[in-house]
Structure formats: C-alpha cells, structure tokens
Amino acid sequence: MSIRFHRLRKSDEDRVAMSRRMFLMTTTMAGITTNAMMGGTAFAGSGVLNEAQSSSLLRMVQDIYPHPDVLQLSHYEAIAATVMKNADADADVAKSLTDGLGQIDAKAQELFGVPYVEIEDPDAREGLLRHFQNEGFFQGVRWTAYFGIYDNKDIWPLLGYEGASAEHGGYIDRGFSDITFVPEGPTLEERMAEVQS
Amino acid sequence: MAQFDLNDDSVVVIIGSGAGGGTLANELAQKGIKSVVLEAGKRFDISDIENDEWTMFQKISWLDKRYSGGGWHGSVNHPTLPAWIVKGYGGSTIHWAGVALRFKDFEFKTRSTYGAIDGANVEDWPIDLEEMTPWYEKAELKMGVTGKTTGMPHLPWNNGFRVLAEGCRRTGRSDYRSGPMAINSVERDDRPACQQIGFCMQGCAIGAKWSTMYTELPRAEDTGKCEIRTDAMVLRIEHDSQGKANAVVYADKDGNQHRQLARVVCVAGNSIESPRMLLNSASAMFPDGLANSSGQVGKNYMNHTTGGVYAVLPEKVRMYRGTSVAGIVGDEVYHDAARGFAGGYYLEFLSLGLPFMAAFLEPGNAGWGRGVAQAMEAYDRMSGVWVLGEDLAQERNAITLHDSEVDQHGLPVPIVSKTPHNNDYEMTAHMYETSTQIYEAVGATDVYELPAYPATHNMGTNRMHADPSKGVVNAYGQAHDIDNLFVSDGSQFTSSAACNPTLTIVALAIRQAEYIAQEMNAQNI
Numbered sequence: 082m083s084i085r086f087h088r089l090r091k092s093d094e095d096r097v098a099m100s101r102r103m104f105l106m107t108t109t110m111a112g113i114t115t116n117a118m119m120g121g122t123a124f125a126g127s128g129v130l131n132e133a134q135s136s137s138l139l140r141m142v143q144d145i146y147p148h149p150d151v152l153q154l155s156h157y158e159a160i161a162a163t164v165m166k167n168a169d170a171d172a173d174v175a176k177s178l179t180d181g182l183g184q185i186d187a188k189a190q191e192l193f194g195v196p197y198v199e200i201e202d203p204d205a206r207e208g209l210l211r212h213f214q215n216e217g218f219f220q221g222v223r224w225t226a227y228f229g230i231y232d233n234k235d236i237w238p239l240l241g242y243e244g245a246s247a248e249h250g251g252y253i254d255r256g257f258s259d260i261t262f263v264p265e266g267p268t269l270e271e272r273m274a275e276v277q278s
Numbered sequence: 279m280a281q282f283d284l285n286d287d288s289v290v291v292i293i294g295s296g297a298g299g300g301t302l303a304n305e306l307a308q309k310g311i312k313s314v315v316l317e318a319g320k321r322f323d324i325s326d327i328e329n330d331e332w333t334m335f336q337k338i339s340w341l342d343k344r345y346s347g348g349g350w351h352g353s354v355n356h357p358t359l360p361a362w363i364v365k366g367y368g369g370s371t372i373h374w375a376g377v378a379l380r381f382k383d384f385e386f387k388t389r390s391t392y393g394a395i396d397g398a399n400v401e402d403w404p405i406d407l408e409e410m411t412p413w414y415e416k417a418e419l420k421m422g423v424t425g426k427t428t429g430m431p432h433l434p435w436n437n438g439f440r441v442l443a444e445g446c447r448r449t450g451r452s453d454y455r456s457g458p459m460a461i462n463s464v465e466r467d468d469r470p471a472c473q474q475i476g477f478c479m480q481g482c483a484i485g486a487k488w489s490t491m492y493t494e495l496p497r498a499e500d501t502g503k504c505e506i507r508t509d510a511m512v513l514r515i516e517h518d519s520q521g522k523a524n525a526v527v528y529a530d531k532d533g534n535q536h537r538q539l540a541r542v543v544c545v546a547g548n549s550i551e552s553p554r555m556l557l558n559s560a561s562a563m564f565p566d567g568l569a570n571s572s573g574q575v576g577k578n579y580m581n582h583t584t585g586g587v588y589a590v591l592p593e594k595v596r597m598y599r600g601t602s603v604a605g606i607v608g609d610e611v612y613h614d615a616a617r618g619f620a621g622g623y624y625l626e627f628l629s630l631g632l633p634f635m636a637a638f639l640e641p642g643n644a645g646w647g648r649g650v651a652q653a654m655e656a657y658d659r660m661s662g663v664w665v666l667g668e669d670l671a672q673e674r675n676a677i678t679l680h681d682s683e684v685d686q687h688g689l690p691v692p693i694v695s696k697t698p699h700n701n702d703y704e705m706t707a708h709m710y711e712t713s714t715q716i717y718e719a720v721g722a723t724d725v726y727e728l729p730a731y732p733a734t735h736n737m738g739t740n741r742m743h744a745d746p747s748k749g750v751v752n753a754y755g756q757a758h759d760i761d762n763l764f765v766s767d768g769s770q771f772t773s774s775a776a777c778n779p780t781l782t783i784v785a786l787a788i789r790q791a792e793y794i795a796q797e798m799n800a801q802n803i
C-alpha cells in the first residue's frame with residue numbers, strides 16, 4: 082500500500098527458503114478451489130491442535146483479515162478448519178504450526194502477561210502477530226485465509242464483487258456505466274466524430 | 279494444417295506464438311513462406327477462457343522456475359515470479375489488456391533527447407516514427423485498434439474510467455480517452471463487439487480483443503504454409519560451420535528431444551526467454567552465446583517504471599464492470615528535464631478483481647491486517663490506475679543464468695534482475711502525486727499506492743542498434759552476427775518508451791516479415 086522499493090534484503094539463505102514458500106503460496110495454492118480447501122471438516126475435529134491451540138488459530142485467522150461487520154464467525158472457522166486439515170495431513174506442517182502458536186503465546190506472555198487470545202486490544206494483537214509475519218507457519222495460515230476470503234465465491238458478494246460475467250452477457254446491458262455522481266461519457270456520435278475527423 | 283519434416287531445411291522456424299511470433303508466422307504464411315512455429319505451452323482455444331483471476335493465472339502463466347533479482351521490491355515480495363506472462367498458443371496476447379499506443383517520435387531518440395544519463399545505457403533506435411508510421415497503420419488494421427486508422431470509435435466509458443476522467447477534467451487535463459484499444463467497439467474482422475464483460479486480462483471470452491490465439495495463428499495454419507507445434511520447448515539454436523543458424527532443438531511434452539532444421543530462425547519467446555535461449559546456445563564458435571559479440575544479449579532489461587494507485591470514492595463505482603483498461607491519460611507523456619526525470623508516463627485506468635486487489639494492494643509478507651481488510655471493504659467504491667513510464671536501459675538490469683539450478687529441461691534457471699534507477703524513483707513519486715491529485719479532485723477519501731506488479735511488459739534484452747558493438751540486432755531485428763537469425767519480439771526494443779509495447783512489437787513483426795521475404799527472395803538468407 083505504500084512504496085516498498087527500499088525494503089531491506091533478506092540473507093540469501095532466508096530468501097531461498099522464502100522463495101520456495103512464496104512459490105507454493107502464489108502459484109500452487111492458487112489452483113486450489115475454495116471448495117476443495119474448505120473440505121467440510123468440522124471445526125473442532127483436529128487431531129493435531131488441542132483446544133487452546135485451536136482457539137488461538139481461530140483468533141489468528143480473524144486478526145489476519147478482520148472483517149467483523151462483513152463476515153460471520155463460521156467463515157473464519159472454515160478457514161481454521163482448512164489449516165488444521167492441512168496440518169493433519171502433513172507432520173511438518175503440524176509441527177511448525179504448533180511450534181508457531183506456542184511462540185505467539187510465549188511472546189504474548191512476555192509482552193502482555195496473558196496468552197494471545199486474551200489480549201483485548203486488536204491493535205496489540207496485530208502488533209504481536211507482526212513479529213511472526215516472516216515465518217513459514219504464519220504465511221501458511223495467512224495465504225489460506227487469503228484464499229478462503231478473497232478467492233471465495235460465497236464471500237465475494239459480501240465484499241461487493243460480482244465475479245464472472247460472461248455467462249450473463251457481460252455488463253453491456255447490466256450497469257457498466259450506471260453511476261450518477263460523475264458526468265456520463267461521450268455518446269456514440271461523439272466518439273464516432275472523434276475518430277473520423 | 280501443414281506438416282513439415284524435421285529434416286526440411288527450407289522452413290523458417292519461429293520460436294514463440296505470442297504477439298511477435300504469431301504475427302510473423304501469419305505474415306510469412308500470407309506471403310507463401312513456409313514456417314514451423316515452436317511453442318513451449320499448450321494449445322488453448324477460446325473455450326479455455328474463464329472469468330476467474332486465479333484460475334486463469336494457474337492455467338496459462340509461465341510458471342517454470344525463475345528468480346527475481348536486483349533492488350526492486352519484487353526480489354523479496356515476488357521472488358519466483360519476476361514477470362507475469364503466458365506460456366501457450368497465443369502467448370501473452372491471451373492475457374494482455376489491449377492498449378495499443380504508438381511511440382512518440384522522441385521516444386525513438388532517447389539518447390539524443392535525454393543525453394547521456396549516469397548509470398543508464400540509453401541509446402537511439404535505428405528507426406524513427408516516420409519510418410514506423412505505415413507499419414503502425416498496418417498493425418492497427420490487423421489488430422482492429424479503435425481510432426482514426428480503422429475508423430472504429432473508442433469504447434464507451436465505464437464507471438471506473440468516468441471517475442478518472444472527471445478527475446482529469448477538474449484538474450485541467452485534456453488528453454484522456456477510452457482508446458486506442460485493440461478491442462472491437464463494433465463487429466469487425468469476424469469478431470464481435472466488446473460486451474463489457476471485464477476480465478480482459480484473463481482472456482476475452484468472446485474474442486472482441488485481439489489475440490494471436492484466434493486471429494493470426496489459426497489464419498496462418500489455414501494457409502497450409504504454417505505448422506504450429508505446441509508443447510515444444512526450444513532448448514537451443516544450432517549453427518553450421520559458417521556460423522549460420524541451421525537447426526533448433528526442442529523438447530516435446532514427454533521430454534523427448536527433436537531437432538528441426540531451418541533456413542531462418544526467428545526468436546520470439548518474450549524478453550526473458552529469448553535472450554536465455556541465445557545464451558543457452560553458446561558454442562565453441564560463439565562462446566558467449568549466439569549473436570552476442572556486443573555483450574548486450576540479456577542486458578538492458580526494461581519493464582516500465584510502474585505502480586498502481588487506487589482511490590476510494592464516496593459512492594459505489596464497481597470498477598470491475600466492463601473493459602479492464604477502459605481509458606488512457608496521456609497528458610504526462612513528454613520530456614521535460616525540469617520535472618527531475620527523463621521521459622514521460624501514462625495513467626491507464628485498470629480494474630483488478632477482488633482476489634488480485636487483495637493480493638497486490640500490499641504484496642509480500644506484510645499484506646494482511648486491519649489496514650488491508652479495511653481497504654478491501656471499500657473495494658466496490660474504488661477506481662484506480664496503472665501508471666507506466668519510460669524505464670531507462672541499464673546494463674545491470676539483465677537476464678542471467680543461474681550457476682547451479684536448472685529447470686525441468688536441465689537448462690539453467692533465468693535470474694531476472696531489476697534495480698530501479700534514480701530516474702524511476704523521481705518518476706514514480708510524480709506519478710503517485712499526479713494520480714492522487716486527480717482522484718482527490720473527484721472526492722477520493724483514501725488513496726492507496728501500490729508498488730510494481732510482476733512485470734507484464736518485458737523489453738530490451740536483445741536490443742536494436744545501428745552499431746553492432748552496442749546492440750544485438752539491426753533495424754530489422756536481424757542479428758548483427760548471424761544473418762539468418764532474427765529477434766521478433768519486444769527484446770528488440772532499444773528504449774521502452776512510456777507506452778505499452780505490443781502495437782510496436784506487431785508493427786515491427788509485419789515489417790520484419792517483409793524484410794525476410796525480400797532477403798529470402800534475393801537469396802541473401
């Protein structure tokens with residue numbers, strides 16, 4: 082959202098590790114359809130996370146993309162369930178997730194004297210999570226949340242996006258130029274005159 | 279469709295089926311010249327096009343291993359996606375938005391106009407606007423570009439552009455219009471008029487926008503003079519003992535290698551793969567890569583000085599309705615050293631769908647949290663522009679080969695390095711300022727500045743120069759070192775100019791086809 086040209090370079094080792102992750106996140110994950118991702122797993126049914134860890138995960142998903150007035154808790158639960166399902170399926174993912182959640186709580190205790198989920202100020206929670214944003218587990222959760230919200234056809238209408246239009250004949254007769262707070266564009270005659278003069 | 283034998287050494291081999299390769303293939307075919315097009319990607323047709331950003335990205339992008347390098351933010355935030363381009367029948371003309379602008383005269387004469395610039399490698403083209411004008415006209419007729427050449431009116435204005443245009447009017451601008459676009463505003467050339475579907479950059483589902491996928495390529499095949507082999511990844515170009523290009527080695531989809539003989543070889547794999555191919559074709563006779571006696575192959579990589587600006591308006595805009603790039607502001611395209619930078623820039627209205635907006639608003643690891651979420655809740659009140667301006671050639675901005683990592687074909691992975699020049703920082707600041715003023719004039723409550731996206735315009739890595747020690751190809755895209763080797767894509771560009779490159783790529787390909795035909799007839803090649 083701002084210019085980032087001057088951001089510091091990571092060490093080469095970090096970069097290679099991150100490259101791999103980002104490659105997976107920006108390309109492989111893009112292919113996962115929201116349905117496949119949401120898989121219908123019941124929220125509480127993790128074989129990997131205990132109840133406290135599950136609550137932390139759910140809080141984390143909400144803090145990553147907070148839309149309290151737009152989304153329901155169930156939207157976030159579906160994302161947390163996807164994260165847990167992925168952790169159930171892969172021991173490495175599970176370990177980095179549980180370790181990561183542990184580190185978040187440890188940092189929360191250090192800074193605020195309470196576990197992460199008990200911090201009431203949303204800014205403080207976001208600030209806490211910023212410490213972990215370059216970690217693989219964090220970005221794994223973040224991209225799952227990204228796809229679960231912004232690439233989710235069920236959520237699009239809640240955020241004012243209408244999705245595919247070709248099957249409805251496009252917007253030519255459906256409001257491509259229907260706003261009223263600025264003047265209309267030139268008429269066909271005016272546009273014709275412009276290119277034929 | 280024609281089928282040529284691997285040992286047929288009378289064919290022109292064209293590598294890549296995008297704007298450059300696709301156009302060249304059809305132009306040669308219409309002249310009766312035989313060609314084999316080798317295209318690394320799959321055969322797509324219009325039924326593959328879906329109105330979904332990530333689905334199309336996943337389906338048609340070039341996702342072979344690549345690295346971003348240099349000081350631009352993408353080496354951290356897009357480490358394996360330096361560029362967003364297509365691998366497939368039609369190349370990046372499937373994704374492209376359709377903006378079809380000509381260079382200005384001074385943009386062909388950057389060295390004479392800007393002078394020598396510290397840290398940059400700016401040169402003049404060996405051609406100018408006067409020479410190119412008739413070729414631009416042919417390109418506009420071929421592609422169906424709205425404007426005076428075709429007489430097709432520019433497109434109707436959509437919501438998002440109307441907001442931008444009103445901001446332009448209120449800030450005293452005059453050069454803002456909904457064209458020239460290579461999108462039919464009326465039925466033309468057996469293709470329908472634009473239905474304002476949106477998703478132009480996911481491919482036009484009805485074919486209103488020009489793409490070689492459903493124009494040049496099938497038309498070339500229909501002549502019986504052109505064979506297009508898809509899933510054919512060129513590994514290297516070979517030469518004979520005289521140093522003439524004579525064969526092209528490629529891998530099919532099962533990894534089996536084939537060797538197609540050739541009378542002439544034309545490279546049009548876009549500005550990352552084209553120099554990579556030449557570098558990978560190094561031999562005892564050409565130890566630094568083919569056509570590289572100047573040392574300029576892979577250097578001077580340009581992709582425009584760019585960024586994005588999205589403004590939140592007090593009322594709904596729904597910018598995604600209708601043509602993705604619905605209008606162009608040209609007031610800032612002039613050179614005035616007093617502005618603190620060389621060259622000019624355009625503002626182009628550009629709608630992003632919700633998924634891409636959320637991904638690119640703040641790319642990289644920091645792109646989450648309340649700031650991003652709040653911005654996204656204003657998505658349907660946004661209008662925005664892609665700003666793009668002259669990117670100065672610099673030797674350090676280059677395509678180089680990784681010294682240990684290889685791709686699935688065993689070829690060294692390309693590293694695409696881009697470090698902005700001070701000129702870019704100055705220009706970018708000006709671009710953001712201008713865009714913000716325009717949107718504030720029309721009541722914007724928030725304005726978001728986005729850094730450059732993965733590059734869609736790639737240029738300069740096999741550049742033209744009259745002097746063989748300063749460039750790779752001559753004014754016809756013919757390699758200075760090897761008469762029957764041509765570069766037929768944007769890597770020929772000597773300078774980037776401010777405008778989108780494709781019209782110029784197509785105009786150069788039409789002109790090159792004419793030259794190749796003439797030289798073949800004269801038995802010079």
Ligand SMILES: Cc1cc2nc3c(=O)[nH]c(=O)nc-3n(C[C@H](O)[C@H](O)[C@H](O)COP(=O)(O)OP(=O)(O)OC[C@H]3O[C@@H](n4cnc5c(N)ncnc54)[C@H](O)[C@@H]3O)c2cc1C
Nearest residue numbers: 294296297298318369370375376377512547551767778780
């Ligand atoms: C999203 C997007 C929007 C754009 N919008 C515009 C616009 O509005 N206006 C504009 O002017 N330009 C636009 N562009 C840029 C435009 O698409 C390119 O300038 C143009 O397509 C480049 O043509 P080309 O022939 O150099 O390469 P491409 O069109 O990219 O074609 C290259 C082809 O070569 C193939 N290839 C590469 N290497 C090999 C190999 N080793 N063997 C075999 N085949 C190979 C590739 O698979 C590809 O199909 C846009 C691009 C994108 C991605």
Ligand code: SF4
Nearest residue numbers: 472473475476478482
């Ligand atoms: S807006 Fe027009 S050009 Fe763009 S995809 Fe839709 S019909 Fe095609």
